[in-house]
Amino acid sequence: MPDDDSHQKQLEKEVWKCLDSVHHLLKRREILLQTLRQGWMELTSARYAMGPARISSPLFSLKPHAPSSVVDVRGLPSDSTGGNSAVEVENEPDGITVVFDLVRDRAENDPKTSVTKTSDFTGSDRGQPPSHLRRRVTSTISNDDEKKDQWEIESLLNDCGTEFGDESSLAEAPKETTQPLYWFGALVSPHLRSAQNSFSQALDLIVELVNAQNEATHAHSNVLKFQKATSVDEN
């Protein structure tokens, strides 16, 4: 039966996709583990060279500052997605694909903004249209959210009784991004720089891992779906 053959072939294709995505996931997990271990060892080497008191948690800055990296969550129509990592599900009425990007601040060591375009997964079964997806990048938050944040900041100011010359500048999100490396001094050991690089890479890998996991989960659900379809055909 031609339909049975096509379902069978589609099932095999989805099984291969699932195995590939699981392999990708496990590989990412292994690389993340190694990167984190390397980062922690470099941190230990830095403490060995500089002294444990010079690299310790009391030196972390508690000053408000902009995040150095943000996760950009965007919902795109599925016909506009591209790239190898796009996962499409057939027979889904709403072609919505959610894309995770890691956006770094340009003030970091890497002069170019590092955008890690991660794999997609469909948001149609989540039941949320893309306009309600929350973006964490401050410049694109909705007006309602911005007003709510403004109100929260003003009430916090009133409670604390803090006086600043320009309260409106405080109400805005701080634009400056601090370099965490300099919390421990301007002249730090190369081991500490290396540790920061490792943790920075790990951040990229974590985002990749999350999306690899979603992709693997989605591929697995596709396999089950086609398996069911195939067994119905056989019956």
Place this chain on the structure above:
Amino acid sequence: MIREEGESDLVTWPHDVTLSNGRKNGQSASFASPREQVGRPAICRGYRAGLLTMADYNNLSQCETLDDVKLSLTGTDYASYLANVPSPLHTSAIVEKCTEKLVDEYNFMLSQVSEPLSTFLEYLTYGHMIDNVVLIVTGTLHERDVHELLEKCHPLGMFDSIATLAVAQNMRELYRLVLVDTPLAPYFSECLTSEDLDDMNIEIMRNTLYKAYLEDFYQFCKGIGGATAELMSDLLAFEADWRAVNITINSIGTELTRDDRRKLYSEFGLLYPYGHEELAATEDFDGVRAVVEKYPPYQAVFAKLSFGESQMLDKAFFEEQVKRLTLVFEQQFHYAVFYGYFKLREQEIRNLMWIAECVAQNQKTRIHDGIVMTF
């Protein structure tokens, strides 16, 4: 001929080392009595026998958990300090208790000695004092709680008004409000500016203070004379050179200018002055290597590293330092044994920190990358 105990006049020793009253340039200093001549260094040498041996480090390398590390240390001088540390253990707790032992030994020795040895022992704490000042100032800049910062300060570097450092806005205030009454006051003459305390200025302040302290300590030891001057000059010159190399490597790729870098180097040591000029101009690790390898005593340090490798440089320098520190115990009747002992203890604590971290992170294959054997 030895005079009556308690007299501090001229004393002649069999090795033709003549000691005279007071401390003058080029002349050696006196001990108050023969008891101090022999007794205090003997205490130090007794403490030295308690340093961990290769067998101890081999046992520690076999540990699977931090509790095993604690158990391995029960047969050492740290037993009584670690006995009451509750589980679960943390690396910081082990380091804290080992440091507590070091501080107790230091305080005991300080209480037993008189001038000029007491001043010599106090000089050993000024480096920690500088680190504590920078820690408080940096932490305050980052809006941390002062009490939290005080807990992290090294006990050997504490002084009465240290908590007041948190109110200073610039270096002039730092000096005027707090440091004018501390032993660090004389070192501030090059740091007195009204510039705000930011990360780079704090780092420059740290290194400028340390430079002034090392130079002062060097002159003090020269003033003592004799074997103390000879041995301490060599040890402090090595430390100054090592600092210069570290400053150069750590400032590569930062906004520290060549002139500022040059100003942070101490004005003594094997690399002074021509090596410093070349180091100030280097832009990468291989350039540093090319400069320092011209000096024969440091060729052995870089010989352990392959070309382009900088990761093991710290350990190579620590090994060279330990080699020099162990040699001071071969001579008699000088103060350098005290310096040698405390530096060896600090290295031992560093080793224990490394071992504990490797065990905690399940990276036992890396344990021997950080251990510097003392004996």
